[in-house]
C-alpha cells in the first residue's frame with residue numbers, strides 16, 4: 001500500500017487546517033452558505049435531509065487494518081456508530097456535526113486519509129478494480145497509476161471549477177471490475193502492437209439522467225503521456241463543457257454534442273500543442289518509487305489444494321455455500337480472494353457498524369496480509385487469503401454477523417441511500433432492496449437463480465447505478481406517491497450496456513412480487529442452470545420478461 | 554473595490570471601455586476582443602498601454618497577432634464556480650508566453666486566490682475590506698503542490714527527484 005511521505009502529509013494537514021478556517025468563518029456567519037457550499041463540497045461535506053454528511057475517499061478502494069479502525073473510531077466518536085461504504089470506493093458518515101468536521105479531518109490525516117475532492121465539480125476519487133494485484137487476468141497492477149492520478153488531480157489549480165463532477169476509473173484486467181465504460185474517463189490498460197503497456201482512453205460514459213456507454217477516444221496512450229493526455233481532455237472539457245444547464249454539463253454531453261470525431265480532433269490538437277512547460281512529465285524514478293509500494297506481497301509457497309479448506313467445505317451446507325459464492329480465484333496457488341457482502345437481510349446495503357469494521361480490520365491484519373479493499377458492489381474484499389485460513393476467516397466473519405453468502409447473487413443488491421437520507425430522492429431505496437432480498441431468502445432458491453445483479457436508485461441521479469443492473473429499479477415520484485420503474489439488461493463490465501426501461505412504474509408493494517415473476521420466467525426459459533439471467537435475457541429478448549413483470553395475478 | 558497587484562493594493566489607471574463607448578483620447582485602455590480585432594490599427598498606433606477583456610468563451614490564441622503589444626488581459630469569473638478563466642490564464646502564460654498583467658474580475662473569492670495565482674493571475678479585483686491581509690493568508694495556505702503551474706514548477710515530484718539525486722551523490 002502507498003505510504004505518504006512528508007509532502008503528501010503536509011498537504012492533507014494543510015487542507016484540514018484550511019477547512020477548519022472555512023468552517024469557523026461559516027459558524028461565525030462570516031461566510032454565507034451560498035459561498036460555503038462549493039468549499040464544503042470540494043471536501044465531501046453535503047447537507048442532507050437530517051444533517052451534514054461527510055464522504056471520505058478510499059483511493060482505489062484500498063485500506064489497511066489501521067485505517068479501517070480509524071474509520072470505526074470516527075463512527076463511534078462523531079457519528080452513530082455506523083458507516084456506509086459506497087459504489088465509488090468511498091465511505092460516508094450521515095450524522096457528523098459541522099463543527100466536528102475539522103477534527104474528523106485531523107483524525108483522518110493521522111492515518112493518511114482525507115476527504116479531498118470527494119464531491120463538488122472537480123476530479124473525484126479515482127476508482128479501480130478491487131481485485132487489483134490478485135486476480136488472474138490483469139496485465140499490470142493498475143494501482144500505481146491510480147495513485148499517480150490521485151496526486152496529479154489533488155488541488156489541480158486549473159481543473160478545480162469544472163462544469164460538473166469528474167470521475168476517473170482504471171482497470172487492467174480483461175474482465176472489467178471497475179466499470180470504466182460508464183465513467184467520465186475510463187482507462188483500460190492494454191498492450192499496443194509492439195507489446196508495450198499503455199492506456200485505452202474511454203471518454204464520456206456515465207449514468208445519471210442521460211446514460212451513455214463511453215466511446216474510445218484513443219486506443220492506446222503511452223504511460224509517459226498519461227497525465228498530459230488527461231490534461232488535454234480536461235482542458236477541452238473545462239473550456240467547452242456546457243455550464244448553462246447542470247443536467248447537460250457532464251463531459252458525456254460534450255462528447256455526444258460535438259460528436260466523437262470532433263471531440264477527438266480537439267483533444268489531439270490540444271495534446272499536440274502542449275509545449276515542454278505544459279507537458280506533465282513524471283521522472284521514471286518517481287514512477288518506480290510509487291510502483292514499489294504496490295509490489296506483490298511475499299506469498300508462501302503452498303500447494304494448490306488445502307486439506308483444511310476441503311474439510312471446511314465438506315463440514316456443512318452453510319460453509320459450502322459461502323465458499324462457493326464468496327471466494328474468487330487468486331493467481332497464487334494456495335490463495336484465494338474473499339468477498340464479504342455487506343448485505344445482511346434487512347440492513348442497508350453497504351452499511352457496517354463500528355464493531356463490524358473493527359472485526360474486518362482484525363481479520364485483515366491476521367489473515368489477509370493487512371490488505372482490505374472496498375468493492376463497487378458496496379462490499380469488502382480481502383484479496384489475499386490462504387486457503388488454509390479460510391475456515392478461521394469464516395468463523396470470524398460469522399462472529400461479526402458478516403457472513404452473508406450472497407456475493408454476486410440476487411440479494412447482493414447495490415442500492416443508494418434514497419429517501420431515508422438523501423434530500424434529492426423521490427423514493428425509498430433501502431426498503432425496496434430489503435423486500436427484493438426477501439424474495440431470495442431461501443438460499444437454495446437464490447443459488448439456483450445464480451449470478452444476478454440488482455441495482456436500486458432512489459431517483460434519476462442513479463447513485464445505485466440502476467442503468468447497469470441486470471435488473472435495475474428506479475424510484476420516481478408521481479404526484480407525491482412513490483413509484484418504481486423496472487429496467488432490464490444493463491451491465492457494467494467489459495460488455496457495458498445501458499438497461500432498458502420496461503414500462504409504467506410499479507407501486508412500492510408491487511415491486512418484489514413482480515421481480516419474483518420475472519425470475520420464475522427466467523427459470524422457465526433458461527437453457528440450463530449454467531445460463532445466467534443476463535444471458536437468457538439477451539438470447540430470448542426482453543418481451544417475455546416484460547410480460548411477466550406486468551402479469552399481476 | 555480594491556485592486557490587488559502582486560498582492561498589494563494598487564491604483565487602477567486603466568479605463569475598461571465597453572463596446573459602443575468611446576475610447577478616451579489618452580491613457581491605458583482595455584477593450585473587448587471584438588473591438589481589438591476591429592480597431593487595432595488605431596488603438597495600437599501610438600504607445601499608449603492597451604489591454605483586452607476576454608469573454609470566457611474567447612480563445613486566448615486569437616490575441617496572438619497583438620499579444621506582445623498588450624499590457625493587460627482581464628479575465629472574468631461570472632460566477633466563482635466557473636473555472637474557464639483559469640484555463641485561459643494558463644494558456645496565456647504557458648503556451649503563449651504572455652508577460653503582462655492578467656487580472657481577475659467578477660466573483661473573486663478569497664478561497665480561490667491561490668488557484669488563480671497558480672494559474673498565472675497577478676492582479677485581482679476583490680471585495681474584501683482587508684484585501685492585502687486576505688491575500689497574504691490565502692496565497693500561502695498551502696506550501697506544497699503536485700502540479701507544475703504558472704507560479705512554480707517546483708512540484709512535489711521535482712522535490713522528490715532532487716532529494717533522490719542528492720542522496721545518490723552523497
Ligand code: SF4
Nearest residue numbers: 416422425458459463
Ligand atoms: S440516486 Fe438519488 S436518491 Fe439515491 S442517493 Fe443518488 S441522489 Fe439520492
